[in-house]
Amino acid sequence: MRRRVVDKAREYLLSHRDGPVSVADLCAVTAVSRRTLQYCFREVLGVRPVYYLRALRLAGVRRELKACGTRRTSVGDVAARWGFWHLSHFAADYRKMFGELPSETLYSQRAN
Numbered sequence: 859m860r861r862r863v864v865d866k867a868r869e870y871l872l873s874h875r876d877g878p879v880s881v882a883d884l885c886a887v888t889a890v891s892r893r894t895l896q897y898c899f900r901e902v903l904g905v906r907p908v909y910y911l912r913a914l915r916l917a918g919v920r921r922e923l924k925a926c927g928t929r930r931t932s933v934g935d936v937a938a939r940w941g942f943w944h945l946s947h948f949a950a951d952y953r954k955m956f957g958e959l960p961s962e963t964l965y966s967q968r969a970n
């Protein structure tokens with residue numbers, strides 16, 4: 859059952875990647891309580907749902923920045939497509955997860 863709850867939540871997160879998704883939204887979609895959702899994520903993935911959501915979105919931004927190549931885009935545009943609206947918080951989280959700023963990822967791809 860716990861794997862099913864996480865899979866359903868993940869599917870919802872992926873289909874709503876560009877907007878803010880709350881734990882309450884995930885509870886409604888999976889038809890479980892907040893505590894059950896927390897237990898499911900912790901047992902199956904080892905993290906809380908909020909951390910998983912952030913990591914999923916940050917990884918999506920990174921993939922998109924790496925795929926930009928010479929195409930003109932901005933970090934802000936890509937971040938907004940993945941639901942990040944506070945760019946300073948986004949950049950700090952990105953750096954913490956990947957060890958570089960999102961602009962460094964983008965410009966390293968343009969240089970290649």
